[in-house]
Amino acid sequence: MTARSGLLSHIIELSGIITLTWIFMLLTLFLIDKIIDFTIMIINNRVLANVVNLLLAGVIGVILLKIIFKMIENYLYAQLKIREQ
């Protein structure tokens, strides 16, 4: 494999990480949309429902970020390990 084709395949892998993150974001929004419908249905107070929705969105966001961070960290160290060998 030439250096150029190696770099190209690496960029494709990194593009995959970004695309995956984007898909995660869309899935999160889809999930939040469903949660909003559910909280509005069970909580009669609209302000309270909004607060609950925002908190849930925050929690889901943090979990998502943690998953992405772990994924990138594992990818980086796996690549560095291959390079060292």
Add this chain to the structure above:
Amino acid sequence: MTYEVLLIPIVAFITTFMILPFIMKYMKKIGHVGRDEHKPDKPEIPESGGVAIVLGIIIASITAILLYPDLWKYFSALSMSVLIAGIIGIIDDFKVLGPKIKPIIVTLAGLPIILLGAYIPYLRLPFIGNARLFIVYPLIILIAMSLGTNTVNMLDVYNGAMPGTTLIVIITLLIISILRNSDIGVILSLILLGSIGAYLYYNKYPAKAFAGDVGSLSVGAGLVSIAIMARLEFILVVAMLPFILNSYEIIFSIGGLKERRQIKERPTIVLDNGTIMASSSKSAPITLARLVLAKGPLKENEIVKCFIILTILSCILAIISELLIVGGFM
């Protein structure tokens, strides 16, 4: 809107292009220079060239007010936000602000948008549609200003990386604004396009000028301002995904907000042949550059090319996101 709108980016470009050489000369004279760490000979480059970006944006905003007086509050909000971020940046360039203080102070750049009421408190999101956030939205503006400015700041490490990638993001915002018939979005994007385009000429590899925090913070403030005023918040987040991942990975891998000088292990190492290699140390921060270099050393301009390719991809995803928002997924 007619062809006269093209006068705005031209004014921004000429102002930044003409002023920057004088700023470079002045910074060199007073000894305000930074070492280009990614070159084997580590040359001294004038810092705080971003002052020219700020001036370019302000002069172009004044031109926009003269051409489109009805939209004055949007142009005023943009120029004031950029100016506030620029002032904070120049203070940081000369007298280093703490890593925890800077993200708090820079939220002030969001105040002109709030005080002038140049926003609509609805977030446009795929699937959810218009999320009504009357009370929370001003707070979101302040947080977004802090995150956006620092995200751009963290990317400004390699020659041409910051202006090159942000220019692609601005072109994306411009395309979406044209598709949406948003005059505000088009004009605001053109203001930044002209100014950053001129700065790229001086910062491209090998750099003749560094933006400094004055440049990176003001460009970040400009981008966030456009996103808020033209209702492109989610689009900007997607378009800036590589930068956001970069700043997020740095913060998490070093265990919080730290000044560059406080980080002992560098993420990359400059080799004798001028190429840059990723550090294999687990205590070094995880950066986008380190990810790009994970498979082997590259030249500085090759790293920036990778950044640009990744930004183009994220901007394509941003355009798809816009189609999801308007295409019946609301």
